[in-house]
Amino acid sequence: MNPVRIGICGLGTVGTGSLDVLTRNSVEIAGRAGRDIVVSHIGARGGAEIPGITVSRDVFAVADDPQVDILVESIGGTTIAKELILRAIASGKHIVTANKALIAEHGNELFAAATEAGVTIAYEAAVAGGIPIVKAMREGLAANKIEWLAGIINGTGNFILTEMRDKGRDFEDVLAEAQALGYAEADPTFDVEGIDAAHKLVILASLAFGIPLQFDKVYTEGISKISTADVGYADELGYRIKHLGVTRRTDHGIELRVHPTMIPKTRLIANVNGVMNAVLVKGDAVGPTLYYGPGAGAEPTASSIVADIIDIARSLAVEPQHRVPFLGFQTQSLSDIPILDIGAIETAYYLRMSAEDKPGVLSKVAQILSDMGISIEAIIQKEAAAGADHVPLIILTSRSVESKLMAAISDIEALPTISGDVTRIRVEALG
């Protein structure tokens, strides 16, 4: 059979990694795919000299090249990348991309265009880097009604929380180190405020529940307000704090949220440390399954990109209706089940407040919670430090609808015996 011809647009980390893996493992890859896979055209703004490969400074030249079967989009961003992909689709090329922002924000439109043209868009690398989680969700767990999933899907955030716990360091201190190590960008907002995780979670939720991509509906809360005190109290209560993307199907709709979460330290996912990623998926038939690996980096990302290329190469001549659908479900089977507002979600909560050190304070707080139907599962209250008139009061609540919990917090903050704001961290058993 003729070799399959690949065009790579963008020679940054992802593009270079993909070129390296395709070259280094070409024998292995051909042995699996049943035909040779060669890079025939590269689009790189800065140009490059690569023997045997056409290099264009204009990435659109790759999209227009009739020799190219599969275009790898690795330029990033959501403007030129989108235009490039639409042009490549129009010229009948299959697309492979690691671009989570593009898929989460414009995936519905891109998938429609690809359907129209009878080509596919593969995006394994867009979620959790080298972990084959898209394949697991779309195919491996296809027999299941997915009940919920929870993922550590941003390596930088997990590195920061791991260092805070292991070494008692502050958020700002670890962030500076992560930037120096190259884990975090100069502008770390995408990572630490959860936007990157939200992009991935939106894709995972669509795969889990067969719903269109809805990036505008995801609730996002970062880790920049997590203190070493909270990390310590969590430990004392038998928990770890992780920055999770969580999505769950309830009777009322779908929860879709990224936020710091306390989880029991005995859970496997609580022991996923450093820059590693993991996704825990609960299916009605299989029960809990977990997928762990590197969530970023040149070679792990290339591993997923090249796996997608091999998939497409194997089925290049196959009719579109025999391919796995973009989101796992056939388009006509996608569901319009609504995404819930954050006030309507339900979890347990960790509350930390500064309480005046005198009798009756706890009973007032407990009364407010009880009036909202929320009970107290655990409390930590320590003796006041010498000379201090306030003590930290830590409460673990029962599961509650968030709007009720927030109303209770508002009432607690209004108590004259409570000073300052109440810190609130969501708690998930993940069992």
Added chain:
Amino acid sequence: MNPVRIGICGLGTVGTGSLDVLTRNSVEIAGRAGRDIVVSHIGARGGAEIPGITVSRDVFAVADDPQVDILVESIGGTTIAKELILRAIASGKHIVTANKALIAEHGNELFAAATEAGVTIAYEAAVAGGIPIVKAMREGLAANKIEWLAGIINGTGNFILTEMRDKGRDFEDVLAEAQALGYAEADPTFDVEGIDAAHKLVILASLAFGIPLQFDKVYTEGISKISTADVGYADELGYRIKHLGVTRRTDHGIELRVHPTMIPKTRLIANVNGVMNAVLVKGDAVGPTLYYGPGAGAEPTASSIVADIIDIARSLAVEPQHRVPFLGFQTQSLSDIPILDIGAIETAYYLRMSAEDKPGVLSKVAQILSDMGISIEAIIQKEAAAGADHVPLIILTSRSVESKLMAAISDIEALPTISGDVTRIRVEALG
């Protein structure tokens, strides 16, 4: 499109689970597969009354039924099951099976017959139950040269080792409980002596390295000789004991072995407890990835069987050469790289011996190891109990070829100052 028609042979745990999941999740499944999937014929020796489904007491009637597109083999064993599958293949049916013994021992022959007939044999459920590890290896990690993998692939064994560690209980005591709970069979040999794990490991090794299935070459050692003393010393040294299947590509050949293994307790896989399974796979591009979930049970196994059915249903009309090859690699690309004898493998070792409590004993032992080029990485030696003239001596060695280590053990056992046998447990860093 016409519905895809399934025949299920055997209505035990696996067959019943598959029928249940196909029925309960039929809407979800059709939404993913793009067509209805219906069970049209069941073969069950004991018979059954199921509305709308033909039931035959002769399983071969299902293999001969021209209406059936896909036959699910869930009768177990390697004699009738093999005959049944060959007959179904001959009549042009695709096969789905959870039968690890059959695939490990007769897979090469069955795959050849299926290739001849242009049908497929899917066996996701044969390895690690509900974990989609076959798909991850065959497709998700297809870009990688796999370097090694290590798996907890027998839930009964892992349950026993977990209980021994958590509660300080003896092997025999926990095994009796596992039998009472239904985790272990009345004859627990398959589980605790590692035969079940060996079946799965052989399949994983073929997927990893593109080699034919070679069950006759796997080294197998069970957990029945693990003592609570070893579990305790392992903990003291920072390790946990797990019953692992390990396969690794070296310059000389492939290591293929099932045995108790000490692994650092900080590794994620060291924290996989109870009846759960996990497989840790190291690829050259992706790095380490781990897959975790239930390794047995009606519904987890059905999850994998039905995923295979959906895969086949999507590609029923596709030419055979576009399907994923049985072992991930095209048949003509399979490798004849040899399987190494256990004496040629290389790991570190934990040694425990009973040494006379007098000066000079340790130096003799160290000298024997050193003469074989083996160094000592850690030692535990405690004070003798009152009245005892022997003390336990625990040594952690450097990595060594096993034949050298065994020669050293033989010399150590010959020392007059060492009484009884030396206990030896292999140690893997898995880093």
